[in-house]
Amino acid sequence: MNRRSFLDRLWQVMAGALALGAALPALAFWWRPPRRDGSEEQWVDLGSAPKIPEGEWLRKPFTFERRDRWRIEQARELVYLRREGKSFQVLSAVCPHTGCLVRRQQEGFTCPCHKSFFDAEGRSIEGPSPRDLDELEWKVERRRLKVNYQRFRPGVSERQVLRG
Ligand code: FES
Known part of the structure; x- marks a missing residue:
């Protein structure tokens, strides 16, 4: 792997990590652990x-x-x-x-x-x-x-x- 392809790969990994970090709050908002019987409490x-x-x-x-x-x-x-x-x-x-x-x-x-x-x-x-x-x-x-x-x-x- 040459220096250019290494930097390209590093950039892709960092962009992916940034995108995941940005999406985490939205995923946490959407996800709630289901109750054992599949219902939700209200x-x-x-x-x-x-x-x-x-x-x-x-x-x-x-x-x-x-x-x-x-x-x-x-x-x-x-x-x-x-x-x-x-x-x-x-x-x-x-x-x-x-x-x-x-x-x-x-x-x-x-x-x-x-x-x-x-x-x-x-x-x-x-x-x-x-x-x-x-x-x-x-x-x-x-x-x-x-x-x-x-x-x-x-x-x-x-x-x-x-x-x-
Ligand atoms: S008997 Fe039909 S809705 Fe109650």
Whole structure:
């Protein structure tokens, strides 16, 4: 290798390193480690945990910032939640059939679109819904109830998280 080709090669290596260095912040912004189940966490504050009445299902609409990589949008969603002592149950109000919002009724939940019925635990008991109402992960932090809000693929019997 003569001096000229050595300098050419050195220049190429340095240019490549500079390009990679410039691209690293963008790559770091785009890359987030996936959770083991392939979903992404989006914790939403649903209010004071001790103030949630015990035993009864509570209809809880909320808005939050849905973050999808670089895009942020205001999303309006609805869950049903219930407290039993220090434990909570949070159900997505999105019907697993095609995604209409279910309504609370005396015996459980009903979907007005194609007449799916769910019992008081959210189990599918009648109609075209392929699975039970989707239960959401929750936690209490500093006496605030937080839910990991996710949407799931409609029309399938296995629960699959929708991304983005
Ligand atoms: S969307 Fe609920 S039954 Fe069809």
